[in-house]
Amino acid sequence: QSVAILGAPFSKGQKRRGVEHGPKAIRDAGLVERLSNLDYAVHDFGDLAFKHLEKDEHFMHVPFPRTVGRANQLLSGAVSGAVGAGHTCIMLGGDHSLAIGSVEGHAQQCPDLCLIWVDAHADINTPLTSPSGNLHGQSVAFLLKDLQNKMPEVPGFSWMKPFLSARDLVYIGLRDVDPGEHIILKTLGIQYFSMRDIDRMGIQRVMEVTLDHLLARKQRPIHLSFDIDAFDPSLAPATGTPVNGGLTYREGIYVTEEIHNTGLLSVMDVVEVNPTLGATPEAVEATTSLAVDVISSALGQTREG
Ligand SMILES: N[C@@]1(C(=O)O)CN(C[C@@H]2CCCCN2)C[C@@H]1CCC[B-](O)(O)O
Numbered sequence: 001q002s003v004a005i006l007g008a009p010f011s012k013g014q015k016r017r018g019v020e021h022g023p024k025a026i027r028d029a030g031l032v033e034r035l036s037n038l039d040y041a042v043h044d045f046g047d048l049a050f051k052h053l054e055k056d057e058h059f060m061h062v063p064f065p066r067t068v069g070r071a072n073q074l075l076s077g078a079v080s081g082a083v084g085a086g087h088t089c090i091m092l093g094g095d096h097s098l099a100i101g102s103v104e105g106h107a108q109q110c111p112d113l114c115l116i117w118v119d120a121h122a123d124i125n126t127p128l129t130s131p132s133g134n135l136h137g138q139s140v141a142f143l144l145k146d147l148q149n150k151m152p153e154v155p156g157f158s159w160m161k162p163f164l165s166a167r168d169l170v171y172i173g174l175r176d177v178d179p180g181e182h183i184i185l186k187t188l189g190i191q192y193f194s195m196r197d198i199d200r201m202g203i204q205r206v207m208e209v210t211l212d213h214l215l216a217r218k219q220r221p222i223h224l225s226f227d228i229d230a231f232d233p234s235l236a237p238a239t240g241t242p243v244n245g246g247l248t249y250r251e252g253i254y255v256t257e258e259i260h261n262t263g264l265l266s267v268m269d270v271v272e273v274n275p276t277l278g279a280t281p282e283a284v285e286a287t288t289s290l291a292v293d294v295i296s297s298a299l300g301q302t303r304e305g
């Protein structure tokens with residue numbers, strides 16, 4: 001059992017400073033020690049070195065398209081290499097635009113992967129529907145074959161093409177979905193469990209239906225893309241787009257325990273931890289230790305010893 005840690009100190013998928021410090025903050029919260037205690041051989045690959053491209057004009061109202069595209073091209077190669085070397089890979093963000101490269105690199109090794117997106121947001125805007133232009137809110141749209149006819153050619157992304165089918169994706173934790181995203185979710189028939197669904201069904205049933213939807217027909221590798229803002233802001237305040245009414249600690253841990261128990265977790269992203277946005281050091285520490293807890297749980301740390 002070996003795990004690779006990949007730091008991705010990147011922030012240009014959104015406009016707030018500080019999320020590039022996420023990887024260091026999560027490591028400083030004791031990630032390597034916690035995973036070593038779980039009997040993993042831990043390979044910390046350090047942080048990727050992202051170049052900021054000089055000329056990188058907006059595409060429509062989308063900022064830094066070439067910088068984001070190039071960062072994801074680099075990340076894709078790194079994730080592909082780590083998975084190809086037989087590691088379970090933990091990608092530490094950085095903003096959620098990094099999921100483009102993380103999932104794409106994973107799919108190079110595991111083309112039949114399925115994707116579980118844990119997030120307050122759907123991150124499925126296209127450049128045409130996005131209210132902000134920020135690419136961290138468009139990541140999924142770059143991955144889906146089903147959206148190809150709705151996506152313009154964004155400069156910086158010619159190195160990749162969409163590969164994921166809508167049926168191979170499930171969302172958990174949605175509570176702030178833009179109108180354009182809602183239309184896409186409904187049109188593509190994407191399976192999602194909003195916070196309302198969690199209130200109605202309970203997290204146990206949500207995980208049962210999620211894993212049945214994705215794995216009943218065929219067992220295959222899981223990519224878990226975990227946005228820390230899926231948690232209630234009272235638990236994870238140090239993040240860029242907090243939304244009230246999020247996952248409890250126990251719901252989040254149950255999600256990752258169930259995913260661990262499939263034995264199929266292959267890559268996990270933990271993104272949008274922004275240590276500069278905590279009001280106090282305690283708020284930052286709460287957020288970073290929560291990130292370490294969910295990673296540990298996804299990798300087999302149990303509550304029952
Ligand atoms: N859909 C969004 C986008 O900008 O595309 C708009 N939203 C912010 C907006 C604030 C006002 C009320 C409605 N929501 C952020 C989200 C992206 C989150 C990216 B993630 O990686 O944090 O999930």
Ligand SMILES: [Mn+2]
Nearest residue numbers: 058061062063
């Ligand atoms: Mn601008």
Ligand SMILES: [Mn+2]
Nearest residue numbers: 096119123227
């Ligand atoms: Mn997100």
Ligand SMILES: [Mn+2]
Nearest residue numbers: 120121227229
């Ligand atoms: Mn989010």
